[in-house]
Amino acid sequence: MKEFILGIDQGSTGSKAMIVNAQGEVVVSAYRRIRSFYPQEGWLEHDPNEMWSSVRECIQEIALQFDMKSVLAIGVTNQRETTILWDRVTGEALTPAISWQCTRGAKMIEQWAPFADEILAKTGLISSPYYSASKVAWILQNDPALQRRAERGEICFGTVNTWIIWNLTGGRVHKTDSSNAGRTMFFDIHTGAWDESLLRKMDLPSAMLPEVCPCDEWFGLATEPVNVFTDDVPILASIGDQMSALFGQSCFSRGEAKCTIGTCLNLVSYTGKLEEPVAGILPAIANHRAGEISYEIEGGVYVAGSIIEWLIEQLGVAASPKEVDELAQQVETTDGVYFVPAFQGLRAPHWNAEARALNIGLSRYHDKRHICRAALESIALQTNDVVETMKECFGIRLQVLRVDGGVAKSDFVLQLFANLIGCRIERPQNTDRTPMGAVYTAGLKAGLWKDLDEIRSLWKLDRAFEPQITPEQRAAHILGWKEAVSRSLNWVK
Numbered sequence: 001m002k003e004f005i006l007g008i009d010q011g012s013t014g015s016k017a018m019i020v021n022a023q024g025e026v027v028v029s030a031y032r033r034i035r036s037f038y039p040q041e042g043w044l045e046h047d048p049n050e051m052w053s054s055v056r057e058c059i060q061e062i063a064l065q066f067d068m069k070s071v072l073a074i075g076v077t078n079q080r081e082t083t084i085l086w087d088r089v090t091g092e093a094l095t096p097a098i099s100w101q102c103t104r105g106a107k108m109i110e111q112w113a114p115f116a117d118e119i120l121a122k123t124g125l126i127s128s129p130y131y132s133a134s135k136v137a138w139i140l141q142n143d144p145a146l147q148r149r150a151e152r153g154e155i156c157f158g159t160v161n162t163w164i165i166w167n168l169t170g171g172r173v174h175k176t177d178s179s180n181a182g183r184t185m186f187f188d189i190h191t192g193a194w195d196e197s198l199l200r201k202m203d204l205p206s207a208m209l210p211e212v213c214p215c216d217e218w219f220g221l222a223t224e225p226v227n228v229f230t231d232d233v234p235i236l237a238s239i240g241d242q243m244s245a246l247f248g249q250s251c252f253s254r255g256e257a258k259c260t261i262g263t264c265l266n267l268v269s270y271t272g273k274l275e276e277p278v279a280g281i282l283p284a285i286a287n288h289r290a291g292e293i294s295y296e297i298e299g300g301v302y303v304a305g306s307i308i309e310w311l312i313e314q315l316g317v318a319a320s321p322k323e324v325d326e327l328a329q330q331v332e333t334t335d336g337v338y339f340v341p342a343f344q345g346l347r348a349p350h351w352n353a354e355a356r357a358l359n360i361g362l363s364r365y366h367d368k369r370h371i372c373r374a375a376l377e378s379i380a381l382q383t384n385d386v387v388e389t390m391k392e393c394f395g396i397r398l399q400v401l402r403v404d405g406g407v408a409k410s411d412f413v414l415q416l417f418a419n420l421i422g423c424r425i426e427r428p429q430n431t432d433r434t435p436m437g438a439v440y441t442a443g444l445k446a447g448l449w450k451d452l453d454e455i456r457s458l459w460k461l462d463r464a465f466e467p468q469i470t471p472e473q474r475a476a477h478i479l480g481w482k483e484a485v486s487r488s489l490n491w492v493k
Helices: 048-063 106-111 113-123 132-141 144-151 160-168 196-202 241-248 305-315 321-329 368-394 411-421 433-446 452-458 471-488
Strands: 004-010 014-020 026-033 071-078 083-087 155-159 175-177 211-213 233-240 257-261 265-272 282-289 292-301 338-340 358-360 400-404 424-428 461-465
Touching (some): 004 048, 004 160, 014 048, 014 433, 071 241, 083 160, 106 113, 113 196, 132 144, 155 160, 233 241, 233 433, 241 257, 241 265, 241 282, 257 368, 257 433, 265 368, 292 368, 305 321, 321 368, 338 368, 358 471, 400 411, 400 433, 411 424
Parallel strands (some): 004 071, 071 233, 257 400, 400 424
Antiparallel strands (some): 014 026, 282 292
16 A cells, blocks of 8 residues: 655755655655855856755665665655756756855845845745846856747756756756745745746746646656666655745744754744735745735844864864764853854845854853853854844744754754744754755645644654753853854945
């Protein structure tokens, strides 16, 4: 009997595939890292072929341990704004995958300043090189031959989900979903369609765009890898990673929120209805299933888990994330040290591209233990900036915050979250909630689960963390943080 869902998650640092049973349990999983390339200051790329091969290898590894004939459906989730162009006939990638973190499109954003208000009103997004529009515009502006081919419909544009679905189906399906389309900066989240006015102003040909579908749509039959899918398996879900994690955390009511602590960090709160963007907190499509669109608000942070990598790889203060954690725990406080990790500027709620990182409050007394603790505290303090803004502007008062992602495995970091945000932090037994959202969306479409109440029942608590410092201590620490952030702003002139 087919009662298992295959979830695929292609992220910034690697790809994961997992088999989930009807009880919501992960039966088997596989993971492959992918490389990041930094050809110039502010640029970040991946190899599209490596991204697909990492997914393919994960599926093949699972197939060695599991009977794939038992798979009922597939759900796909992905890093969202990353941009790829490929040949519509051959399927050959024509560009690197330009990462969501890449800022090469900044000049395009400057050119589009006259209609930035229109972008915000239609897409819910602040005009920023973070989103797909500036990346694909930069590619086409710098390669007139590609521009002409795109106008003739010879080229496919896609975010990572579209690229993975294209390859899973052997080049038969060029589709995306509304949650991913909503992160391109040329998709109207009110009408649920590509916006022709914005496309014209950005000089982006509509002929290259994928068909936009609900998140629980028929995205074709998986035929690749051919040695695995001997029985064609339907792809029944595609959803952006942050939306998928929100769904995977069973946040279905207004004010329920999750925080994924991975390479970056996104705090997302379910709103149901579409909210207007306020103070850098932006609306997005949370899910589009069963014929209905639901919405969320997001506050994203550029640097979360990546600060741990920076401490290890660039500074050499520790050999592993575990050692960073251990060093930070060796001091009870930072003794006045603050680390603002604005390596690429600051996102929500500041949205200051000219900010740069600083470590402030240091004296000869301080050592790497204080720096490690300040770095880990910065993850929680950046999150609190978003929490405070959501409270002030949307009336959302978090009593509970559900967390997931690689960094959420650290008890120490989650206790910092509880202390510095001032609410209960809940970690599920399975912290890989991002692929679970795609799994649940596909499983609901396939009839494996009947409704959201059943999905809620599958969520299981691992551990909760309550605040252990006084409100006065918390307020004093946050005051110091805000002063440090103010000094990091507008550094690049």
